[in-house]
Amino acid sequence: MSEKVCDHHDTARRKMARRCGAALLSFVFVFLLIILLVWAILQPKKPRFTLQDATIFNLNISAPNVISTTVQVTVNSRNPNSRIGVYYDRLDVYATYRSQQISYYTVIPPVYQGHKDVNVWSPFLYGNNVPVAPYNGIALAQDQSNGAINLLIKINGRVRWKVGSFISGRYHLHVACAAYIPIGNSKNTGIVIGYAVKYQLSQTCTVNV
The missing domain is CATH 1.20.5 (Single alpha-helices involved in coiled-coils or other helix-helix interfaces)
Structure with missing residues (x-):
């Protein structure tokens, strides 16, 4: 049994x-x-970023390995989704040259971006006597004398998605905007504003979430 x-x-x-x-x-x-x-x-889509312009106030090489920078950039962010909102909890903007950071972080305050909405930010990027590799200081001086420099404006932050009353967890956001700036180029000298020069760019950025 x-x-x-x-x-x-x-x-x-x-x-x-x-x-x-x-x-x-x-x-x-x-x-x-x-x-x-x-x-x-x-049909979720990543936000779309565009670098509209860059205003150069200062881009000085005081030594081969020291760069000082004051640049104002205008960045356009568009939410292409018709049913999803975006919370930008924190965005840090900074400039790099040849893979080296040449400005401090500038923080964009948190903001909510609704369906199909557009936000425009114009942060100042500062860097006072930032140490860089000696060859980068020499390369920047050479680029300036040649009439054009290539900066990379980066935006790092965290975002959340909103669908109805549901809000997701935080996701990392990485944006890279190539800025080809024709400094001293006689064919495109930009717009002189006081001691600064403003360059129209309208360059699409890469976005990774």
Whole structure:
């Protein structure tokens, strides 16, 4: 009798395990189906960034390995989604030259961007006697004498997505805007504003979320 009872219990446990496994697979299938349907309905897209212009107040090489910078950039951010809002919790903007940071972080205050909305920011980027590799200081001086420099304006931050009343967790945002600035180029000298020169760029940025 004891062997029959044990066999009965083993069979019951196997049936229960199969039922739990089937229920788990069904749950996973339904969950993935819901995600697929939500994605198909919402069609989420990354925000689009454009570097509109750059105003050079100061770009000075006081030594081969020391650069001072004062640049104001205008960045346009557009939310292409018609059903998803974007919370920009924090955005840090800075300038780099040949993969080296030449300005401090400038913080853009948190902001919510609604459906199809556009935000425009014009932060100042400062760098006072920032140490760089000696060859980068020499290269920047050479680029200036040649009439054009290539800066990379970077924006790092965190974003959250809003769908109806649902707000997602935070995601890292990385934006890179190439800024080809024709300093001293006689064909495109920019707009002189006091002691500064403003250059129209309208260059699309790369965005990774």
